[in-house]
Amino acid sequence: MKNHAYHSIIFDLGAVLVDWNPRYLYSKIFTTPEEVDHFLQNICTSDWNETQDEGRSLEEGTELLIAEHPQYEAQIRAFYGRWKEMLGGPIPETVRILKQLKDSGRFKLYALTNWSNETFPIALMEYQFLQWFDGIVVSGKEKIRKPQPDFYQLLLDRYNVDKSTSIFIDDNFRNVKAAEEFGIESIHFLNAEQLQQELSTRGILN
CATH class of the missing domain: 3.40.50.1000 (HAD superfamily/HAD-like)
Known part of the structure; x- marks a missing residue:
């Protein structure tokens, strides 16, 4: 004090x-919590998201990640395409x-x-x-x-x-x-x- x-x-x-959590969205996309964990820890990571927070465009961030993980294209596009579904409210x-x-x-x-x-x-x-x-x-x-x-x-x-x-x-x-x-x-x-x-x-x- x-x-x-x-x-x-x-x-x-x-x-x-603001209650913001990517899990709100990805729990609708994946069937198990383990799949959600894997995706957010290894694909759409907080470090990747923070690069957009630092000014990289959402489009560039998305395309770069899809190039690395093409098998997850739909799920990666959802991150910003359905971003509003990550908002839980105030x-x-x-x-x-x-x-x-x-x-x-x-x-x-x-x-x-x-x-x-x-x-x-x-x-x-x-x-x-x-x-x-x-x-x-x-x-x-x-x-x-x-x-x-x-x-x-x-x-x-x-x-x-x-x-x-x-x-x-x-x-x-x-x-x-x-x-x-x-x-x-x-x-x-x-x-x-x-x-x-x-x-x-x-x-x-x-």
């Missing part, structure tokens, strides 16, 4: 405020916390997200709470992503944010660790109840 005033709260979006408990922070009027709220610039507009149309942020930095637009330090710096520079009075929230421990090494106090998000507790301990929420 730090005894200083916080001015800025920086949220990750996926798995913190995570209501965390959205409630975001609303409390917004309504308090005490903080600037930002989002720093690894997300393709081609699919992010879908989320913007889908989720009204994304309008509550004072600024959103999307990796696919900037062609840089977490955990690269320059991506955190970009948000600070663009919105004139002081990292010493900020707190960063992300479900990916890799990104949390990078933010802390960069000098931003961070919370590794596990669930909304834990987040509420962490924010209360810091005096951010009552």
Whole structure:
């Protein structure tokens, strides 16, 4: 716990405020959980998806992967062709916390997200709470992503944010660790109840 005033709260979006999971789609495509696991661990991997999050076009990413795994062409095309089916909706408990922070009027709220610039507009149309942020930095637009330090710096520079009075929230421990090494106090998000507790301990929420 730090005894200083916080001015800025920086949220990750996926798995913190937005329930996004490729398994929602691929459990419809494959018949067993083992097949889903194999496909997401070996074909459409998180590393491959993050390259699109860093600005590679969905078309290029898809065609490159099909060239490597032609036997999975239909399943690979579904990743972005049926991308919307990976969205489970808002995570209501965390959205409630975001609303409390917004309504308090005490903080600037930002989002720093690894997300393709081609699919992010879908989320913007889908989720009204994304309008509550004072600024959103999307990796696919900037062609840089977490955990690269320059991506955190970009948000600070663009919105004139002081990292010493900020707190960063992300479900990916890799990104949390990078933010802390960069000098931003961070919370590794596990669930909304834990987040509420962490924010209360810091005096951010009552």
